[in-house]
Amino acid sequence: SGQYPLVVSTWPFLEAVRAAWRAVDSGFSAVDAVVEGCSACEELRCDGTVGPGGSPDENGETTIDAMVMNGVTMEVGAVAAMRYVRDGIRTARLVMQHTKHTMLVGEQASAFAFSMGLPGPTNLSSTESIEKWIKWKENCCQPNFRKNVLPIDSCGPYYPVDTENLSDRTCLTANLVETFGSRSSHVGLHNHDTISMAVVDKMGHIAVGTSTNGATFKIPGRVGDGPIAGSSAYADNEVGACGATGDGDIMMRFLPCYQVVESMRLGMEPKIAAKDAISRIARKYPEFVGAVFAVNKNGVHAGACHGWTFQYSVRSHEMDDVEVYTVLP
Ligand code: SD4
Helix, strand or coil, X not given: CCCCCEEEEECCCHHHHHHHXXXXXXXXXXXXXXXXXXXXXXXXXXXHCCCCCCCCCCCCCCCEEEEEEECCCCCEEEEEEECCCCCHHHHHHHHHHHCCCCEEEHHHHHHHHHHCCCCCCCCCCCHHHHHHHHHHHHHCECCECCCCECCCCECCCCCCCCCCCHHHXXXXXXXXXXXXXXXXXXXXXXXXXXXXXXXXXXCCCEEEEEEECCCCCCCCCCCCCCCCECCCXXXXXXXXXXXXXXXXXXXXXXXXXXXXXXXXXXXXXXXXXXXXXXXXXXXXCCCCCEEEEEEECCCCEEEEEECCCEEEEEEECCCCCCEEEEECC
């Protein structure tokens, strides 16, 4: 319906949307435009939580989760907990286009990136990420089960406890809540930690991509929803696309973007599909913080969120520049 090309992205990442728009408007494919857009966010270190120098883990290291998906072929390329490489989304595209695999992880993803000619190894820490980490480390709680100290914000080391011992059991419960429940809600989730972007190109082909440093002060090795197709993003040319942001530890249990796209396939409007996917999570986890945007193949878009106010950005030929939409919970 004349709505192509189109770029939609989580948060007001204006420069990222402009970069994707320039690419798609000058004839690049949806996949390439998504990569240009997310890559711009990595270079600009959007909100200090995408690309190098963002959200440090418990050891103070910054790592990258990224993914790209082609909605025509359903091919996916992803990297998770990747170290020492600045170019998350570019590595994801290399995985998609030059291997028969879907996801590479950790230092082996880095080795692949270097072998394919991407620059590095690079220290992904910044002055800010190190300062942030030092402050946190000074205030965080060493879980001490024996002394019955309830961790407010634990930072390891983690070890198995004697569950026969009552005080251990009390502390174990408290620590588990911190680790898997509220923990991630006080670490970084009121920042805009993830770029998730959808592009419809001039041919009407759809692609999605994501890039993030994941959750701040995560346990090293933690992988969130960012590199998981169907969770942080999903695209199917016959239907449309979805992008997500928020508490990945919770959201990845529901594959919200797969849900959104499949609901639209069955005829739901983007707005209803987005709300449905979010409320399925909220019913089980009323405390979770997250959001999705949905866009159908005709260019109709909408957002839904829970626990925070969400903003997403759109650029099409109907606009002079990027427009930002605000969605209330
Ligand atoms: C994660 N989903 O790794 C990311 C974080 C995020 O807004 O999107 N925060 O859990």
